[in-house]
Ligand code: ATP
């Protein structure tokens with residue numbers, strides 16, 4: 001056995017007469033007039049291989065183990081399939097069971113199991129149709145994202161996961177410490193003094209690689225990160241994970257306009273590639289999960305995004321006559337219900353909102369001349385709301401220092417970050433795109449827990 005076996009996906013395009021072996025897991029098995037039919041999957045594609053087992057061709061002791069979930073190899077011949085739905089099938093003349101799965105105990109039996117139940121068996125759910133499709137799409141999207149940046153000369157850079165700079169201010173932090181020691185069923189705190197800790201000061205899991213990516217962009221011009229990001233979001237929302245993957249391009253010599261252009265090209269090109277390459281999986285989501293999926297994805301690829309200043313958007317929301325749970329006024333942070341109204345009801349395609357009030361955005365965003373707004377941009381998408389958050393960065397030393405003081409942030413914590421403005425500063429911009437938000441968008445899945453193999457949310461860190 002070696003890795004050069006043929007994937008099920010490729011077996012389906014073999015010519016009748018080919019002698020071959022098929023490896024995989026039994027999805028279903030049914031018997032009719034002494035003949036057994038097995039749907040075999042190895043996760044390589046949307047379509048399973050139908051294996052036909054003529055009466056008496058394999059011993060009963062083996063045949064009895066061919067139940068849902070069992071891992072097997074079939075040997076046989078590719079033959080034309082009389083049934084609709086597949087051109088060929090495998091007529092088995094031999095079989096080896098690598099791992100049986102007791103039908104009385106195997107949890108992934110019934111069709112129509114709830115999403116909640118499947119989350120409890122996150123170690124087995126990749127074998128189901130939906131999760132196979134989600135993880136194949138996730139792979140294709142990751143590849144398309146690297147292609148997008150690589151083809152434009154961006155360098156893939158790796159920023160740290162552990163950071164002792166609490167400067168980002170993007171979300172609630174997870175502490176990283178060796179001062180906590182396992183002690184019986186609980187913890188023992190060796191010292192409350194951060195100076196005694198591993199890094200000699202408080203350290204955290206990163207909430208964003210942006211500040212470090214800025215250092216690299218101000219040397220290498222165009223860079224991007226694609227890595228894990230952590231936020232101790234204590235909300236049980238369907239759009240937030242405690243551990244998620246973020247893509248963060250950062251570009252020197254780029255203003256807000258260029259930043260918006262890149263974000264828009266990015267979303268459209270990546271989705272376009274998925275439409276080209278993942279047809280069968282997208283068809284599946286369109287049929288089973290979200291009936292408007294293909295239509296909206298094609299629409300996104302074809303139509304330019306609407307660009308709208310925050311102030312305009314507030315006026316539209318105020319004039320909407322909708323009964324929102326959270327009321328709207330200039331200066332408020334938009335809630336998901338507002339974002340969705342704008343993009344779904346008002347505009348009907350993705351919207352880029354720009355020039356937000358400085359009070360609701362981070363200290364590093366470039367100040368506009370009006371003294372009230374900053375060069376921020378969020379891309380909002382129908383069905384999920386915010387998918388991208390970005391800005392032109394404040395590159396002027398005096399302005400950024402003034403903002404840090406105004407916000408009461410500790411100036412000394414920003415030493416190296418301010419150095420970028422002290423030495424060879426440049427206009428620059430970037431954004432962060434949540435990979436799982438993108439995956440929700442392209443699959444139509446409604447809960448972010450279902451587009452990552454193993455989800456981390458409050459109370460959930462098993463598997
Ligand atoms: P939101 O308002 O939706 O919580 P945010 O304003 O906190 O998002 P940013 O700090 O701008 O988000 O992060 C950039 C991107 O990362 C977001 O546009 C989103 O796609 C994604 N993101 C942020 N927080 C999470 C999370 N907890 N889980 C998954 N993705 C996230």
Ligand code: MN
Nearest residue numbers: 170171231233
């Ligand atoms: Mn958030």
